Amino acid sequence: MTDNAKPKFAMYWAASCGGCEIAVLNIHEKILDVDANFEVVFWPVAMDAKYKDVEAMEDGSILLTLFNGGIRNDENEHIARLLRRKSQLLVAFGSCACEGCIPGLANLSPAGEIVHTAFNTVSTDNPHGIYPRASFDVPEGEITIPKIFPTLRTLDQVVDVDYYMPGCPPESHQIGAVIDLVVKVLHGEAQLPPKGSVIGAGNSTVCDECTRKRNVKSITSFKRIYDVEIDPELCLLEQGIPCNGPATRSGCNARCVSAGAQCIGCYGPAEGVVDYGARLIAAFASVIDSTDPEEIEAILDGIPDPAGQFYRFNLAGSLLKAGKPAWEKG
Amino acid sequence: MTKHNGSKPEVQERIGVYVCHCGTNIAGTVDVAQVAQWAASRLKERGVVIARDYKFMCSSLGQELIEKDIKEQKLTRVVVAACSPHLHERTFRTACARAGLNPFLCEMVSIREQVSWVHTNKEAATIKAQAAVSGGVERVIHHEPLEPMTVPINPATLVVGGGIAGIQAALEIADAGYHVYMVEREPSIGGHMAQFDKTFPTLDCAACILTPKMVDVGGHPNVTLLTWSEVEKVEGYVGSFNVTIRNKARHVKTDLCTGCGICQEKCPKKVVDEVYEAGLGYRKAIYTPFPQAVPKFPVMDVDNCIYFEKGTCKACEKFCPTNAIDFTQQDEVINIEVGNIILATGYDIFDARRVSHYGYGRLANVFTSLEMERLTNAAGPTNGQIVLRDGKTTPKAVGIIHCVGSRDRNFNNHCSVICCMQSLKFAHMVHERTGAIVYNFYIDMRTPFKDYDEFYQRVLEEGTLFVRGKVAEVTDAARLPGEEGKLIVQVEDTLAGKQRRIPVDMVILSVGLEPRKDSSETAKLFGISCSANGWFIEKHPKLDPVATMTEGIYIAGCAQGPKDIPASVSQGAAAAARVLGKIQQKEMALEPIRASVIEEKCSGCRICNDLCPFNAISFHEDTMVSEVNAALCQGCGTCVAACPAGAIYGTGFNNEQVLAQIEGLLLLNIGEEAVPA
Known part of the structure; x- marks a missing residue:
C-alpha cells in the first residue's frame, strides 16, 4: 500500500459507534477495489497512523475522505478541520456526520449531566465517584483528554462538506455503488455529481421502496410493534405503528418495513425536507382521526418519547439543533 | 444536511x-x-x-x-x-x-x-x-x-334548503333569469317558518306571507324543485360544480298526481306527526306535511305504511283517480352541473328534554315554543285554541321561560336571538286568547331591531308580568297552599332580591336554536368550515357574512348562526346578489396561491389524501402519486404542511x-x- 501513483484515501470516526467502519468492510470483495485504486493513508480502525502524519501531508493531497461521526469534542473538531484541509473530497459518511444521529440526542441535556449520568448511575461501577478531568498532572508532565462541547454538531456545521452519504450505517450495496462511481470517475468514465449532493441514496422516500398496500390514513391509536399482530401486506402507519418511512430518504430498499418493523428514519430527511421531525409531527398529527382534544391527547400518549420518535437521527441537524438545557447550561 | x-x-x-x-x-x-x-x-x-x-x-x-x-x-x-x-x-x-x-x-x-x-x-x-x-x-x-387561472362560470345555481332564506335566494336568482336547482330534504319547502303562526313584531300570519313565495318557487320556470331529496356528493370547483343528488322514492308518480288528497283521506294509518305538528297532531302514512305544501305531491312513509308492513291494504292505490301510486318506486340519483351553491340548511330546535329540571316530557303541561306555535295556529291541532295537554282546559296562569338551552354554559353559550321576541309574542297571544295571567321569566330582555322594543312596551302595557331571573325548577310537588294541581316555577327574582314560587297551569319553554345535528357533515360535503359547535363559518364576520372560504359556496340564514326572519331573508337576498355577480362575470380569475404535488418526490404515502378541506386532492392508483386539482385548491397550505416528504409545493x-x-x-x-x- 505504498504505491504513490494511486490516489489517497482516508476514513475517520469522530463521535460515532463504529458501525460505519464495519459497513465499509461489509462490502466484501469490493474492498479489494478500494485497495486496488487507492492508497489508504489514514484509517484509525483499520491501520496504524498518527495525527502528526496527516498534519505533515500536503494540503489537498488526500483525494477522498469518508468522515463518520459527529463533532462532540475538540479532538473531533481538530481532525475534521485537518482532514478538510488535506482532502479534495470530504464526504459526511453515515447519519452521525450528516445529521448527528443517536449521539446527537444528547443535545437534549447539558454536557455536565451527560457525564454525570455516565459516571454515576446504578449501572456504573464507580465506588469512589471518580470523574474524568480535562487535564491531569503526572510526573511526566500534564496529560489531557479531549474537551467535550456543550452540543454535538454535524460535520457541515463545522467544516465545508462536499457530499453526504446517509444511513445508520449506509447500506453496503450503496457503499459499493459509490465506490464503483468514484473508480469510474478516476478512470474518466463518469462525472461526479454537483457539490453538496446526497450520494448513495435515493431522491424520494422509503414509501417509494415499500411494497405494502396503502389507503387513505386515519389513526385512532399508536401502537408498539410488539402489542399487535402486524398485517404483513398493509402500510404500517395505517396499522397505528409510527413508521417514519413517509419522511425518510429512500435508498435502503425499505429493509426494516419489509421485515415487519417500522422505519425509524436512519436515512435522514427526504430531499427537500428541511426539518425532518417537524415534518413527521405535522404528518402524523394530520391523520389522527379525532376532533376531541382529550381523545387526541390520549392518542398522542401512544408516542411516549416524541424526541426519540421524530428526531432519533436528526436532532443535531434539525432547525432547533438542540434542546434548551443544552444551550443554557452546556 | x-x-x-x-x-x-x-x-x-x-x-x-x-x-x-x-x-x-x-x-x-x-x-x-x-x-x-x-x-x-x-x-x-x-x-x-x-x-x-x-x-x-x-x-x-x-x-x-x-x-x-x-x-x-x-x-x-x-x-x-x-x-x-x-x-x-x-x-x-x-x-x-x-x-x-x-x-x-x-x-x-x-x-x-x-x-x-x-x-x-x-x-x-x-x-x-x-x-x-x-x-x-x-x-x-x-x-x-x-398568473391567475381563469375558469368559466356555469350560470346555474344550487340552493340547498327550502326555508325562507333559501326561498328568497332562489327567487332572486330565478327572477334575474338564471336557473336554480332547489334541494329540500323534507317533502315540502317552507322550513320552520311554515310551522309558525304569527310573526313578531307585526303579528302578521306566517303562512299568509310565506305561501305566496313557496308557490312562486314551485311554479317558477327557472326553478327545478327537488324536494324529498338530499345532496350526496359535490365535486368540482367554483364555476363548475358537479353535484350528485338522491331523490328519495315518494312512491307517488309526480307526473300523474294532481294533489287531490284522496289518498291521504283514505289511508287508514294514523301516525303522530313529530316534524310539522311537533308531536301534537297526526298525519297519515301517505301525506303532505300541510295543506299548502309545495310541491303538492304527497310522500309515502314506508316505515308506517300498512302495505309495506303487512303486504296488504293499498287503499291509496285503489282510490287514486289518476293511478299515481307506485309501491315499487326506487330512489333516483340525479347529477347536476352548477356554478355556485348557496347553503341555507337552517337550524334544529334545542331539545327541551335536556333541561330535565324544567320537566318537559315528564310534566304534561310543559310545552315547547314550537308546540306553542302549533297550538296557536288556526290550522293547528286545536284550531288555534290555547289549551292544556288534556285538549280542553284553558289555562288561567301561564309561565314563559326564556333562554332555554341558550346562554347557559351547560348547553349553549350563544344567544338564540329570537327567543325574547318569540316569548313576547306568546305572552301577547296567550293574553289575547285566554285572558290568563302571563309571567315571562327572562335573564336579559333583548329587543334590538326595528319595532321590537315597541312590541315589548306593548306587551308590558297589556299587563304581562316580567320576572328577571333564571328559573331553577318547574315542579308539580306542591308545598304551599294554592300550589296543589299546579306547576310551580321556582325562580330567583333578581330585581326583588328573593326566591319566588309561582304556581301556573302551563309552562312554555322558549327553546333556543342549535346548528343542524349533521351540520359538520354538511360542511365537509361542501368543503366549507363550521365552528366547533356547528354553525357554518362565513368568510368575514363583518365584511363578508354570506361568502365562505370556499369560492362559489355561500351561506344564508340560520345555518350561519341564529337569526330572525328579516335577517334570514336579507342573507338569502345577499347570497343571491353575490351569486348573480359571479354569473355576470361569466368567468373568474382564481388566486394563483395554491399547492401542487411534485410528482418525482411523491411516494404515494397518502397522508394528504383525506386532509383537503376543499376535496382538491386525488390519488392515482396507477402511478402511485397524489394530485392537487389547481382549480379546487384554495391555497390553505394544509397539505403542504402535512406532506412528510416535502413533495407538495405551496406557491x-x-x-x-x-x-x-x-x-x-x-x-x-x-x-x-x-x-x-
Whole structure:
C-alpha cells in the first residue's frame, strides 16, 4: 500500500459507534477495489497512523475522505478541520456526520449531566465517584483528554462538506455503488455529481421502496410493534405503528418495513425536507382521526418519547439543533 | 444536511421598501422614518434601492409613489410595511400591476397589527418593525411572478334548503333569469317558518306571507324543485360544480298526481306527526306535511305504511283517480352541473328534554315554543285554541321561560336571538286568547331591531308580568297552599332580591336554536368550515357574512348562526346578489396561491389524501402519486404542511421563502449572529 501513483484515501470516526467502519468492510470483495485504486493513508480502525502524519501531508493531497461521526469534542473538531484541509473530497459518511444521529440526542441535556449520568448511575461501577478531568498532572508532565462541547454538531456545521452519504450505517450495496462511481470517475468514465449532493441514496422516500398496500390514513391509536399482530401486506402507519418511512430518504430498499418493523428514519430527511421531525409531527398529527382534544391527547400518549420518535437521527441537524438545557447550561 | 450558514448569493433584485404611518396608528408607536432609513442603509446589500415612509400608503398618492418608483427606479420587487395583508394586499398588488410589475412580486409586512398595535415601547417596536421589514425583503427576493387561472362560470345555481332564506335566494336568482336547482330534504319547502303562526313584531300570519313565495318557487320556470331529496356528493370547483343528488322514492308518480288528497283521506294509518305538528297532531302514512305544501305531491312513509308492513291494504292505490301510486318506486340519483351553491340548511330546535329540571316530557303541561306555535295556529291541532295537554282546559296562569338551552354554559353559550321576541309574542297571544295571567321569566330582555322594543312596551302595557331571573325548577310537588294541581316555577327574582314560587297551569319553554345535528357533515360535503359547535363559518364576520372560504359556496340564514326572519331573508337576498355577480362575470380569475404535488418526490404515502378541506386532492392508483386539482385548491397550505416528504409545493409559501423570511427576521441576512453554535 505504498504505491504513490494511486490516489489517497482516508476514513475517520469522530463521535460515532463504529458501525460505519464495519459497513465499509461489509462490502466484501469490493474492498479489494478500494485497495486496488487507492492508497489508504489514514484509517484509525483499520491501520496504524498518527495525527502528526496527516498534519505533515500536503494540503489537498488526500483525494477522498469518508468522515463518520459527529463533532462532540475538540479532538473531533481538530481532525475534521485537518482532514478538510488535506482532502479534495470530504464526504459526511453515515447519519452521525450528516445529521448527528443517536449521539446527537444528547443535545437534549447539558454536557455536565451527560457525564454525570455516565459516571454515576446504578449501572456504573464507580465506588469512589471518580470523574474524568480535562487535564491531569503526572510526573511526566500534564496529560489531557479531549474537551467535550456543550452540543454535538454535524460535520457541515463545522467544516465545508462536499457530499453526504446517509444511513445508520449506509447500506453496503450503496457503499459499493459509490465506490464503483468514484473508480469510474478516476478512470474518466463518469462525472461526479454537483457539490453538496446526497450520494448513495435515493431522491424520494422509503414509501417509494415499500411494497405494502396503502389507503387513505386515519389513526385512532399508536401502537408498539410488539402489542399487535402486524398485517404483513398493509402500510404500517395505517396499522397505528409510527413508521417514519413517509419522511425518510429512500435508498435502503425499505429493509426494516419489509421485515415487519417500522422505519425509524436512519436515512435522514427526504430531499427537500428541511426539518425532518417537524415534518413527521405535522404528518402524523394530520391523520389522527379525532376532533376531541382529550381523545387526541390520549392518542398522542401512544408516542411516549416524541424526541426519540421524530428526531432519533436528526436532532443535531434539525432547525432547533438542540434542546434548551443544552444551550443554557452546556 | 440543510445548510443555512455561509455566504449568500448576491442579490440581483431592485427592491423598493415603503413604510406606512397609517396616520398615528403605526407612526404613534413606531419611528417609521427610522425604519425607512434603516432599510435603505442596512438592507442595501440585500437589494433595497429605495426606502420611503408616507402618511397613508394606501391613498392614491401613496400608491402613485410606488408606481412612479417602479417605473423610474426600475424596481423588480416591492415591500410595503403597513397593515395586515388581509386589508390592503390587493390594493398594493393592483398598484404594482398598473406600473407593469407582476402583482405577486409585492410583499406586505404587517407592522400595524403585529407591531404598533401590540406594543407600547417605541424603541423596541421600531427595532421589531425593522426586523419585520428585513424578513419581508428577504422573502420577496424568492417570490415568483404568478398568473391567475381563469375558469368559466356555469350560470346555474344550487340552493340547498327550502326555508325562507333559501326561498328568497332562489327567487332572486330565478327572477334575474338564471336557473336554480332547489334541494329540500323534507317533502315540502317552507322550513320552520311554515310551522309558525304569527310573526313578531307585526303579528302578521306566517303562512299568509310565506305561501305566496313557496308557490312562486314551485311554479317558477327557472326553478327545478327537488324536494324529498338530499345532496350526496359535490365535486368540482367554483364555476363548475358537479353535484350528485338522491331523490328519495315518494312512491307517488309526480307526473300523474294532481294533489287531490284522496289518498291521504283514505289511508287508514294514523301516525303522530313529530316534524310539522311537533308531536301534537297526526298525519297519515301517505301525506303532505300541510295543506299548502309545495310541491303538492304527497310522500309515502314506508316505515308506517300498512302495505309495506303487512303486504296488504293499498287503499291509496285503489282510490287514486289518476293511478299515481307506485309501491315499487326506487330512489333516483340525479347529477347536476352548477356554478355556485348557496347553503341555507337552517337550524334544529334545542331539545327541551335536556333541561330535565324544567320537566318537559315528564310534566304534561310543559310545552315547547314550537308546540306553542302549533297550538296557536288556526290550522293547528286545536284550531288555534290555547289549551292544556288534556285538549280542553284553558289555562288561567301561564309561565314563559326564556333562554332555554341558550346562554347557559351547560348547553349553549350563544344567544338564540329570537327567543325574547318569540316569548313576547306568546305572552301577547296567550293574553289575547285566554285572558290568563302571563309571567315571562327572562335573564336579559333583548329587543334590538326595528319595532321590537315597541312590541315589548306593548306587551308590558297589556299587563304581562316580567320576572328577571333564571328559573331553577318547574315542579308539580306542591308545598304551599294554592300550589296543589299546579306547576310551580321556582325562580330567583333578581330585581326583588328573593326566591319566588309561582304556581301556573302551563309552562312554555322558549327553546333556543342549535346548528343542524349533521351540520359538520354538511360542511365537509361542501368543503366549507363550521365552528366547533356547528354553525357554518362565513368568510368575514363583518365584511363578508354570506361568502365562505370556499369560492362559489355561500351561506344564508340560520345555518350561519341564529337569526330572525328579516335577517334570514336579507342573507338569502345577499347570497343571491353575490351569486348573480359571479354569473355576470361569466368567468373568474382564481388566486394563483395554491399547492401542487411534485410528482418525482411523491411516494404515494397518502397522508394528504383525506386532509383537503376543499376535496382538491386525488390519488392515482396507477402511478402511485397524489394530485392537487389547481382549480379546487384554495391555497390553505394544509397539505403542504402535512406532506412528510416535502413533495407538495405551496406557491407563495415555499420553504425557500419562509426560511428566507425567518433569516431576515433574525437579521442573519445582514450577518448578525442569532444563536451561538
